[in-house]
Amino acid sequence: MNFSLARATLIAEADLVGIAGERAVCDRRGVLYFPDLRLLCVSDLHLEKGSSFARRGALIPPYDTGATLLRLQAVIADYQPRIVISLGDSFHDGGGAGRMHLSFRERLEALMAGRDWFWVAGNHDPDAPADLPGEMVKELAVGSLLFRHEPSKLLRVEGEIAGHLHPCARIVQRGRSVRRRCFAGDGGRMIMPAFGAYTGSLNVLDRAYLGLFNRDTLMAYMLGAERVFAISGAMLRPG
Amino acid sequence: MPRSPFVPIFLGDRTRSRYLLRVTEQPRLAEQNAAVLLPEPFVKWFGEKGWSPRVHQLELLAKAQARQSVLLIAPTGAGKTLAGFLPSLTELANRPKRKPGEAxxxxxxxxISPLKALAVDIERNLGKxxxxxxxxxxxxxRTGDxxxxxxxxxxxVPPDILLTTPEQLALxxxxxxxxxxxEDLRYVVLDELHSLVTSKRGHLLALGLARLRAFVPQLQTIGLSATVAEPDELRRWLVAQNPPKNSKNTEMAGLITVAGGAKPDISILDSRERVPWSGHSARYAIPEIYEAIKQHRTTLLFVNTRSQAELLFQELWRANEDSLPIALHHGSLDVGQRRRVEKAMADNALRAIVATSTLDLGIDWGDVDLVVHVGAPKGASRLAQRIGRANHRMDEPSKAILIPANRFEVLECRAALDANYLGAQDTPPLIKxxxxxxxxxxxxxxxxxxxxADLLFEEVRGAAPYAALERETFDRVIDFVATGGYALKNYERYARIRQTKEGLWRIAHPRVAQQYRLNVGTIVEMPELNIRYVRQGRGMAGRGGPVLGKIEEYFAEQLRPGDNFLFAGKVLRFEGIRENECVVSNGAGANIIVPSYAGGKFPLSTYLAEQVRGMLADSDRWKTLPxxxxxWLRLQKEKSVLPKRGDLLVETFPRGNRHYMVAYPFEGRLAHQTLGMLLTRRLERAHARPLGFVATDYSLAVWALDDMxxxxxxxxxxxxxxxxxDMLGDDLEAWLNDSWMxxxxxxxxxxxxxLIEKRYPGQEKSGRQVTVSADLIYDVLRSHEPDHILLQATRTDASAGLLDVSRLGEMLSRVRGRIMHKHLDQISPLAVPVMLEIGKESVNGGANDTLLMEAADLVEEAMGR
Structure with missing residues (x-):
């Protein structure tokens, strides 16, 4: 293993969480990094969501792909992962990759160069993105971990990493409400926050998450400006 | 008496002929004019009724027949509406009949009226x-219904007269x-014009009028308005502006002004109780208010906010030993409930009704003989309009009592009262x-x-609000409509409008028109949740109860299951939020929360602020105060100082282990909040270590660790x-960019x-979904194209509305060289009200992460990590 000094100091032991025996960093920017595997996982990029809306007449700013890639570039530069897994809904629709502005495509290809890149199939993008490198998979097992887009319906899983639901969490402290995107995990399963610039979010207490977590050990790792805040499930509020 | 001295104002009041008016102005002239102007059937009809037309009605008719557009300014009950329709009716009476087979x-x-209900009312009353x-x-x-x-x-088969709203005109x-x-349009009658022109609805309407003028150049407009400070602004608004060469707009509609009726009989409650230093509940005056209700037939009680309405209603019922029928009416209540209250009111079945500004405009309210205004009236014209609710007979004085909720409001009420007697009026200034x-x-x-595009540009500049529009801005708007107007030209293929070979702009797809129709209008609501009532003990599992009304989302989010809050006059227990519903059951208990609503908080008008400052400075006028x-003011003079009329007083004093600065600009809470934000930034840079600030309508307190x-x-x-x-330059810019506002x-x-749709066909987006995506779009757009035209529009709006920047700017320039600093050993009497607000109101800073940290620390503590 060949950690550079900069990378090593990036990870404090206290910030690591355990998932099925693997150690991972819940990065405040919304990516999951496994230092021992040199594996970076990012979910729900929803690239070209802007142009997808524009096709239907809502001309929202065409800068989402650029903004998302810029943030992705920053985390990849920090961690220098060997493996990158894009956990589904990488593009907002099947035609997204084809619509991408040339400059963005070049930027994305530069990010992919020199590492193993997996596109996990999502409900928005079940097929491989057009003319882009990387390997298309339905799901991916790495050691004790299983990466897939939609969380499985099984009640007890060990080491499942999923996306799809765009979790956020809300607390009320001193009469004020704070809502943030979050990682949601109970030690066995981890659901990733959505990374895309135009992706909304859904409270982890919503019905859609029913049966996915052991409520006693549920933690929300809420994304803050400087760090991630680990909040226990009991403190969370719906809405 | 040779003949009845009464004429009806049967339309102006939109109701029965119980409103009779004494003719006060030269009846003989009126009769002469009538013969000239009125067609025979009208003269006969007036005669049969024993009535005669009023002078301003005939005057308006004469101007209209001379092909002039007209603005009629008259108080409630002056027969405005009949005047507005006389030109149309007389012309239609003389029109030859349509032959069979003719088109x-x-x-x-x-x-066009601002309210659907008003249009419906007019249909009924004009029909007779x-x-x-x-x-x-x-x-x-023709309305949304x-x-x-x-x-x-x-x-x-169009009707001769179509009664509608600005949104329907746009459609x-x-x-x-x-x-x-x-193509056959002759007249556009604009009712309640004073209230239409000050908003974005007014902008949409002005553009609609410009379009109509392009269709029918000889079109005439007739504006009907309550008294306003600047009639010329409305007169310009009514006719096409031709700004090109000389910069000054001279085109104006004709003006007819009817003097006000009897002076209202207004008093300020001189309470036996102690008037509180701060707060807005006026709870101290409940026994006296209740007494006044008992002594009158029907009382209308106005408050400034919906939360005040809920509180007052609750308190009155607590005092209501005689079980008088007292009702509640505000904009968040379910429509069905509001209609029931309105009907009971019209039937004279109620003794009192607590209401907010939902009742400011519009319909008649049975036989109201007393108006009680709780809290400061905030703007003199608003007060005038509200008092006009009582007793629509112009020759009888309306009776009103003002109830100040705190001591500064006593001053404000006094000023408002003086303003009303002087007939001074203020309306928000018209904005670009x-x-x-x-x-x-x-x-x-x-x-x-x-x-x-060239023709449309000229047409748009004919609308008064857009008279100064520049071509470059107009072209950017077209670019925005076409492809979003982004520097990154990525959406050409998705353009909504495209240029033809001949250079005309046309929609690119019929779907564009369909989407437009669903999104027309300028009223965008705050995200709100329905309040769904379920039986007690069912919790979130309960279903199917009635909807009580709506509540703003951000309030519901602060509640914990089990919390009790006040709504629709009931104590409700919060069970939880389910999709777009806030689920509640019967509540009880002592710790009851009153919802706060973002809407309905009016700032103190510039005019009233000026009056209040004048009153402070002039001890002779204190005689009229309780x-x-x-x-209290004498004590302030003794312990500190009272500022001169044009001066700004700034006091500093230590208290506890902190240092306080209190300023008294009297410019309204919005302007003070903005000032507070900016001052704190500056004090931070000066290393005074400011800790927070709080703002009221009258003053502003900042506290810091260092001695300011x-x-x-x-x-x-x-x-x-x-x-x-210069704080309004970079400091404002920097702060604005991060502001939730x-x-x-x-x-x-x-x-x-x-850019974002209100609705898709067959699918209503909830407030939350729109909010989330709008916030994300804002973030992305701001970092990638900060000069985009929509961000420009946003900043202009925020400066004018939420932040009151222009008012703050005027104040800062007014007080330059006139700031009076008084350092004290302890708090002054005048500072007490604002100091009492500290702790009641949270200062919205960037401290959200601190809250998260606290929550996370609690977890760590509990887990022993």
Missing amino acids: HRGIHTLY PVEEIGLPVTIET TPSHKRQRQKL LIASNDARRFF GALDVLAQHVLGVACGGPFD EQVAD AALFKAKKPSLAALFDE LKRTFRTCAVIAG
Whole structure:
């Protein structure tokens, strides 16, 4: 293993969480990094969501792909992962990759160069993105971990990493409400926050998450400006 | 008496002929004019009724017949509406009958009012004289409630007079047969014009009028308005402006002004109780208010906010030993409930009704003989209008009592009262036409048919709010409508409008027109949740109970299951939030929360602020104040100082281990909040270590760890430098960009401009979904194209509305060289009210992560990590 000094100091032991025996960093920017595997996982990029809306007449700013890639570039530069897994809904629709502005495509290809890149199939993008490198998979097992887009319906899983639901969490402290995107995990399963610039979010207490977590050990790792805040499930509020 | 001295104002009051008026102005002249101007059937009808037309009605008719557009300014109950329709009715009476087989004639007169209910009322009340005179005139309404088969029929067989709202006009203009539909249009009558013109709805309407003028150049407008401070602004608004060469607009409609009726009989409650230092509940005065209700037939109680309405209603019922029928009415309540209250009111079944501004405009309210205004009236014209509710007879004085909720409000009430006697009026200043509204209009025009940009630009500049619009801005708006107007030209293939070979702009796809129709209008609501009532003990599992009304989302989010709050006069227990519903059951208990609503908080008007400052400075005027309030001011004079009329007083004093600065600009809470934000930034830079601030309508307190007085003395910075106008430059810009207020404003602009849709066909987006995406779009757009036209529109809006920047700017420039610093050993009497607010109101800073940290620390503590 060949950690550079900069990378090593990036990870404090206290910030690591355990998932099925693997150690991972819940990065405040919304990516999951496994230092021992040199594996970076990012979910729900929803690239070209802007142009997808524009096709239907809502001309929202065409800068989402650029903004998302810029943030992705920053985390990849920090961690220098060997493996990158894009956990589904990488593009907002099947035609997204084809619509991408040339400059963005070049930027994305530069990010992919020199590492193993997996596109996990999502409900928005079940097929491989057009003319882009990387390997298309339905799901991916790495050691004790299983990466897939939609969380499985099984009640007890060990080491499942999923996306799809765009979790956020809300607390009320001193009469004020704070809502943030979050990682949601109970030690066995981890659901990733959505990374895309135009992706909304859904409270982890919503019905859609029913049966996915052991409520006693549920933690929300809420994304803050400087760090991630680990909040226990009991403190969370719906809405 | 030779003949009845009474004439009816049967239309002005929109009700029965119980409103009779004494003719006060030269009846003989009126009769002479009547013979000349009024067609025979009208004269006969007036005669049969024993009435005669009023002078201003005939005057308006004369001007209209001379092809002039007119503004009629008259108080409530002066027969405004009949005056507005006389030109149409007389002209229609003289029109030859349509021969069988001849094409149907188009609309002759368009009537536009801000309220649907008003249009419906007019239909009923205009129908009666039309029928009695035997006029061959058809009158119909067209509102959001009109069924589609009726709308279709109206397109084929239009009525002579169409009564509608600004949104419906925008829709009519956007249809491809608009030009034909309006080709016979002669008059547009604009009711309650004073309230229409100050908002974005007014901008949309002004653009709609400009379009109508392009269809029918000889079109005449008739504006009906309550008294306003600047009639000339409205007169310009009514006619086409031609700004090109000389910069000054001279085009104005004719003006007719009717003097006010009897002076209202207004008093300020001189309470036996102690008037509180701060707060807004006026709880101290409940026994006296209840007594007043008992002594009158029907009392209307006005408050400034919905939360005040809930509180007052609750308190009155607590005092209601005689079980008098007292009802509650405000905009968040379910429509059904509001209608029931309105009906009971019209039937005179109620003794008192607690209401907010939902009742400011519009309909008659039975036999109200007393208006009670709780809290400060905030603007003199608002007070005048509210008092006009009582007793619509112009020759009888209306009776009103003002209940100040705290000591500063006593001053404000006194000032308002003086203003009302002087007949002074203030309305918000007209603002420049908004660009998001223009974008909506441009798309609407394109939906109606291809347009030429040069011609449309000239047409738009004919609308008063857009008279100063620059071509470059207009072109950017067109670019925005076409492809979003982004520097990154990525959306050419998705353009909504495209240029033809001939250079005309046309919509790219019929779907564009369909989407436009669903999104028309400028009223964008705050995200709200329905309040769903379930039986107690069922919790979130309960279903199917009635909807009690709506509540703003951000309030519901602060509640914990089990919390009790006050709504619709009931104590409700919060069970939880389910999708777009807030689920509640019967509540009880002592710790009851009153919802706060973002809407409905009016700032103190510039005029009243000026009056209050004047009163502070002039101890002779204290004689008219209640003794306890006058005492308070005398004490202030003794312990500190009272500022001169044009001066700004700034006090500093230590308290506890902190240092306080209290300033008294009297410019309203919004302007003070903005000032507070900016001052704190500056004090931070000066290393005074400011900790927070709090703002009221009258003053502003900032507290810091360091001695600010010492800093001012050492000129690090001087007080004058701290309050320098340049704070409105970079400091404002930097703060604005991070402000949640800007996001909220952006959302509204984005919906109006058509960037985000209000609704998809068959699917209503909930507030939350729109909010989330609007916030994300805002973030992305701000970091990638900060000069985008929609961000420009957003900043303009926020500066004018939420932040009151222009008012703050005027204040800062007014007080330059006139800041009076007084350093004290302890708090002054005048500072008490604002100091009491500390802790009640949270200061919205960037401290959200601190809250998260606290929550996370709690977890760590509990887990022993």
